[in-house]
Amino acid sequence: MGGAVEQPLPRHVGIVMDGNRRWAQAIGQTAGFGHRAGADHLGDALEWLRTRGVDHVSVFVLSVDNIRKRSAQEVGHLFGLIESVLPATIERSQHWQVHISGDLALAPPGARRALRRAVELSRGRAGQLTLGIGYDPHADIVAGVRAALADGAAELDGEDLVRAIGERLPGGPVRDIDLVIRTSGERRISGFFPWQAARAEIVFSPKMWPAFTEADLDAALAEYARRRVAVRI
Structure with missing residues (x-):
């Protein structure tokens, strides 16, 4: 009889934190209350992932579509949370090096300063955290292609060209995302880091993001492992 099959762990996990407003409405609270709970909950999820040995996490915080479709008041509140909650959460962990993917020109000055400070203060840490803020999937890929061409990649073909583009996209050293978790029951990707x-x-996951638990994370990791083992067999 063969030995036990090793349970593969994703090296890079992506998270679409969806359902904050619906969670708040279900308990009779405002959308702002839900967004604050969702922002605070990210710190819990990052700690769970750290203790399980995941060394790169990419998080959809605020896309360009979010900015365009939501009211100015709600967007302002979201940027306020980005300025006040996210950097403090990252600093408390002392584990994650921050990378920003997106157009920070869309953010108010205070949020831009807080995020750039988080990037600087977190350099050299063991874990990698990519935050999609003002993120547009087409712009992300176009920027990577342009950077690769500017560095002479026009002479490359096939996988070499793909690698050259991928290496120039924002984020840490682990480019390929192995597992994407989207909460709230919505079954779409919504432009989440397509490359x-x-x-x-x-x-x-059917859970709204603020209600997503450590057990739910373990279930997602177990499902990933089940699928990867099935591919091997």
Whole structure:
């Protein structure tokens, strides 16, 4: 009889934190209350992932579509949370090096300063955390292609060209996302890092993001492992 099959762990996990407003409405609270709970909850999830040995996490915080479609008041509140909650959460952990993917020109000055400070203060840490803020998937890929061409990649073909583009996209050293978790029961990707997540397994959780638990994370990791083992057999 053969030995036990090793349970593969995703090296890079992507998170679409969806359902904050619906969670708040379900308990009779405002959308702002839900967004604050969701922002605070990210710190819990990062700690769970750290203790399980995941060394790169990419998080959808605020896309360009979010900025365009939501009211100015709600967007302002979201940027306020980005300025006040996210950097403090990252600093408390002392584990994650921050990378920003997106157009920070869309952020108010205070949020831009807080995020740039978080990037500077977190350099050299063991874990990698990519935050999609003002993120547009097309712009992300176009920027990577342009950077690769500017560095002479026009002479490359096939996988070499793909690698050159991927290496120039924002984020840490682990480019390919292995597992994407989207909460709230929505079964779509909504432009979440399409280049990096091209080969990712996707787990859709019915839980709203503030209600997503450590057990739910373990279930998603177990589902990833089940699928990867099935591919090997």
